[in-house]
Amino acid sequence: MSSAQGFLNDWVESRVGLGSNISNSRNTSVSYNIKGCWIPLTDNGGRRSLGSREEQGSVRCRRDEDRLGWFPPHFDVSDRMARLVASDPVFRKDNRAMLSRKELFKNTLRKAAHAWKRIIELRLSEEEASEMRFYVDEPAFTDLHWGMFVPAIKGQGTEEQQQKWLPLAYKMQIIGCYAQTELGHGSNVQGLETTATFDPESDEFSFIWWPGGLGKVSTHAVVYARLITEGQEHGVHGFIVQLRSLDDHMPLPGITVGDIGMKFGTGAYNTMDNGVLRFDNVRIPRNQMLMRVMRVTREGKCVQSNVPRQLIYGTMVYVRQTIVSDASSALSRAVCIATRYSAVRRQFGPQDGGVETQVIDYKTQQSRLFPLLASAYAFRFVGEWLKWLYLDVTQRLQANDFSTLPEAHACTAGLKSLTTSATADAIEECRKLCGGHGYLSSSGLPELFAVYVPACTYEGDNVVLLLQVARFLMKTVSQLGSGKKPVGTTAYMARAEDLLQSRCSVQKAEDWLKPSVILEAFEARAVRMCVACAQSLSKFQNPEEGFLELSADLVEAAIAHCQLIVVSKFIEKLQQDIPGKGVKQQLQILCYIYALNLLHKHLGDFLSTGCITPKQASLANDHLRSLYSKVRPNAIALVDAFNYTDHFLGSVLGRYDGNVYPKLYEEAWKDPLNDSVVPDGYQEYIRPMLKQQLRNARL
Numbered sequence: 001m002s003s004a005q006g007f008l009n010d011w012v013e014s015r016v017g018l019g020s021n022i023s024n025s026r027n028t029s030v031s032y033n034i035k036g037c038w039i040p041l042t043d044n045g046g047r048r049s050l051g052s053r054e055e056q057g058s059v060r061c062r063r064d065e066d067r068l069g070w071f072p073p074h075f076d077v078s079d080r081m082a083r084l085v086a087s088d089p090v091f092r093k094d095n096r097a098m099l100s101r102k103e104l105f106k107n108t109l110r111k112a113a114h115a116w117k118r119i120i121e122l123r124l125s126e127e128e129a130s131e132m133r134f135y136v137d138e139p140a141f142t143d144l145h146w147g148m149f150v151p152a153i154k155g156q157g158t159e160e161q162q163q164k165w166l167p168l169a170y171k172m173q174i175i176g177c178y179a180q181t182e183l184g185h186g187s188n189v190q191g192l193e194t195t196a197t198f199d200p201e202s203d204e205f206s207f208i209w210w211p212g213g214l215g216k217v218s219t220h221a222v223v224y225a226r227l228i229t230e231g232q233e234h235g236v237h238g239f240i241v242q243l244r245s246l247d248d249h250m251p252l253p254g255i256t257v258g259d260i261g262m263k264f265g266t267g268a269y270n271t272m273d274n275g276v277l278r279f280d281n282v283r284i285p286r287n288q289m290l291m292r293v294m295r296v297t298r299e300g301k302c303v304q305s306n307v308p309r310q311l312i313y314g315t316m317v318y319v320r321q322t323i324v325s326d327a328s329s330a331l332s333r334a335v336c337i338a339t340r341y342s343a344v345r346r347q348f349g350p351q352d353g354g355v356e357t358q359v360i361d362y363k364t365q366q367s368r369l370f371p372l373l374a375s376a377y378a379f380r381f382v383g384e385w386l387k388w389l390y391l392d393v394t395q396r397l398q399a400n401d402f403s404t405l406p407e408a409h410a411c412t413a414g415l416k417s418l419t420t421s422a423t424a425d426a427i428e429e430c431r432k433l434c435g436g437h438g439y440l441s442s443s444g445l446p447e448l449f450a451v452y453v454p455a456c457t458y459e460g461d462n463v464v465l466l467l468q469v470a471r472f473l474m475k476t477v478s479q480l481g482s483g484k485k486p487v488g489t490t491a492y493m494a495r496a497e498d499l500l501q502s503r504c505s506v507q508k509a510e511d512w513l514k515p516s517v518i519l520e521a522f523e524a525r526a527v528r529m530c531v532a533c534a535q536s537l538s539k540f541q542n543p544e545e546g547f548l549e550l551s552a553d554l555v556e557a558a559i560a561h562c563q564l565i566v567v568s569k570f571i572e573k574l575q576q577d578i579p580g581k582g583v584k585q586q587l588q589i590l591c592y593i594y595a596l597n598l599l600h601k602h603l604g605d606f607l608s609t610g611c612i613t614p615k616q617a618s619l620a621n622d623h624l625r626s627l628y629s630k631v632r633p634n635a636i637a638l639v640d641a642f643n644y645t646d647h648f649l650g651s652v653l654g655r656y657d658g659n660v661y662p663k664l665y666e667e668a669w670k671d672p673l674n675d676s677v678v679p680d681g682y683q684e685y686i687r688p689m690l691k692q693q694l695r696n697a698r699l
């Protein structure tokens with residue numbers, strides 16, 4: 001070992017003690033439980049040297065009666081699948097950043113095939129299989145097959161079509177994707193140029209562009225195209241189209257298909273074969289149009305069924321709903337890394353040579369980190385509620401009750417937009433919270449960011465989706481005078497008159513700790529912003545023109561409404577019985593942090609609409625600081641509660657045992673650049689330069 005390496009080893013050794021200080025923060029009286037899991041909090045004298053959770057091989061689940069009833073009952077499944085994946089070498093992912101695109105993609109295929117093999121061997125249920133794919137943690141064609149192709153057939157196919165196609169898809173005898181977006185049209189679905197003409201005399205071309213799984217894997221796609229029969233257009237519909245031969249995987253005649261190329265970041269979303277597809281007079285059987293909404297007869301006549309045509313957009317509603325829960329997962333993952341590392345990292349501190357301060361103890365760190373922790377919980381709860389809403393609307397649709405569809409669309413669109421934008425920003429904030437080391441690939445944060453950011457765009461650009469919410473809100477406001485009572489998430493608008501007049505009652509900081517006070521402030525802000533937009537809109541002769549002109553304000557109003565939904569669902573959650581010593585109090589603190597931090601960040605809205613006074617705003621801010629102090633002792637417990645394995649976190653900084661510095665050092669040596677001491681290219685480039693300098697110096 002060179003002396004330089006010896007020095008570095010000593011340096012690392014000297015920091016091991018600091019690193020393991022993460023355990024300090026696990027000295028707390030709260031047993032925390034999320035996803036139904038109890039995470040034991042150990043008091044081991046401020047020092048802990050636990051191995052990784054995979055190594056320990058156990059998560060200590062409490063008795064059933066101690067579980068939090070209000071989490072989805074799938075903790076055991078989730079935990080088992082996380083361990084299964086973490087302990088299987090095929091699912092290794094620490095080398096992703098080093099792989100070429102081809103290696104990366106082939107590796108993804110290998111993982112997907114292996115996962116499928118395990119699913120069959122272990123006879124996993126649908127829920128288990130889905131959890132397993134989640135923990136494999138790599139975007140793959142299977143996401144689109146299970147997440148969009150199958151739901152599209154289920155939601156838009158007739159019974160007969162479902163019976164034909166679903167068994168094939170369930171056994172993966174066909175692999176499908178969701179092919180809607182084109183090179184020229186994504187947001188504007190009605191503007192799609194792909195046509196499906198019943199009388200097959202078309203020579204138009206159009207390019208589908210973006211669908212995941214399309215580029216190299218899918219044998220089939222649900223393709224969205226404008227239906228033309230008897231020379232007339234009948235809107236966009238889904239068609240099941242076979243793309244590749246089931247014998248040799250070659251594209252079928254008339255089909256050109258390939259990958260659209262590298263995307264943002266290394267590794268990241270490049271495991272996915274987003275594809276380009278061109279049809280040149282491809283013919284498909286009539287009964288491969290998904291016909292639940294509209295049927296085309298043998299003679300080419302269109303027969304509309306009794307379900308609304310918006311059901312054609314139903315797969316997007318389903319996926320948007322899943323994306324909200326996913327936002328909570330991605331955010332909790334980033335927050336887990338940043339929180340654990342903030343407890344390990346020390347900078348500055350006493351001048352007398354004592355131990356330096358853990359960065360988590362700085363108020364600035366807390367004011368950046370703890371609202372993100374609170375958001376991770378808030379998104380989980382609103383995600384659960386949205387799942388319920390989606391199930392409810394699905395059941396109603398089956399019974400031909402379409403009344404809640406507009407609200408389901410507005411909620412899924414708005415919450416998808418709100419949670420993905422917040423999560424993308426939060427992951428980047430977590431990277432900064434980890435200082436320089438956050439920029440290292442081994443922190444796990446750069447890749448998480450690169451994989452996550454497209455969520456702000458796919459399944460509907462976030463601004464486009466907020467404009468959909470704004471339309472829904474303007475419609476609701478316009479109907480207030482007509483006696484039609486707003487229901488569901490807009491029920492508060494029935495009290496518009498009161499809310500327009502109301503004055504916030506807060507007089508001292510603690511008054512902000514009343515859920516009713518917080519709710520009223522958020523309701524008043526949302527109503528006032530919506531009503532102001534509606535009043536401005538009414539001044540336009542042409543409402544569409546007005547909508548375009550005022551769209552930036554409308555987006556702000558939609559955000560206010562969606563934030564109110566998240567706050568109110570958090571508060572509702574806390575009205576339920578929550579077992580576990582101290583758990584409810586911790587969640588209450590997080591709920592207040594979530595709400596008061598939003599209030600602080602959007603102070604302009606609250607003040608300009610007169611919902612609160614500057615004095616009340618300042619009291620809210622004072623209170624936030626004291627809430628941060630209350631979270632601090634339990635911060636590590638609150639992120640441990642997410643129950644992420646080290647494999648899933650994929651972060652040296654976020655290790656469960658806090659052993660950050662030695663592992664960072666170890667990771668560095670794994671880089672291929674360190675395979676040789678003298679780098680490739682030395683002889684060609686470095687040496688001649690050095691020699692040149694030497695010659696010049698001698699001259």
Ligand SMILES: CCCCCCCCCC/C=C\CCC/C=C/C(=O)SCCNC(=O)CCNC(=O)[C@H](O)C(C)(C)COP(=O)(O)OP(=O)(O)OC[C@H]1O[C@@H](n2cnc3c(N)ncnc32)[C@H](O)[C@@H]1OP(=O)(O)O
Pocket residue numbers: 126130143144146147148178180181186187188189190212310311313314316317319322405406409457458459460461464465468471
């Ligand atoms: C078991 C295993 C499961 C595994 C789970 C894995 C999960 C998978 C997750 C995968 C995650 C990531 C992979 C990413 C893959 C990405 C895929 C895609 O991106 S697919 C393409 C998505 N594209 C879009 O989202 C396009 C966005 N644009 C639109 O949605 C629309 O065009 C829109 C809404 C912006 C405008 O449409 P249109 O012009 O037709 O509408 P109008 O504004 O005129 O509205 C008419 C009317 O309809 C109502 N409406 C609109 N949309 C909907 C809807 N979706 N549902 C219900 N109603 C809707 C609208 O409100 C109007 O109503 P009205 O009463 O007339 O005012």
Ligand SMILES: Cc1cc2nc3c(=O)[nH]c(=O)nc-3n(C[C@H](O)[C@H](O)[C@H](O)COP(=O)(O)OP(=O)(O)OC[C@H]3O[C@@H](n4cnc5c(N)ncnc54)[C@H](O)[C@@H]3O)c2cc1C
Pocket residue numbers: 144178179180181184185186187188209210211212269274454457458459460461462463464467551
């Ligand atoms: C990683 C990834 C995976 C994807 N997977 C799939 C897939 O599997 N299947 C599939 O079909 N598609 C897929 N897509 C495509 C995706 O759905 C579209 O990119 C998305 O819907 C946005 O549409 P667009 O690209 O047309 O954006 P555009 O609409 O062109 O947006 C560009 C800008 O214009 C703004 N804008 C657009 N319209 C308006 C408006 N009316 N008012 C104000 N501003 C507006 C937007 O806010 C944005 O800032 C994927 C995309 C990505 C990035």
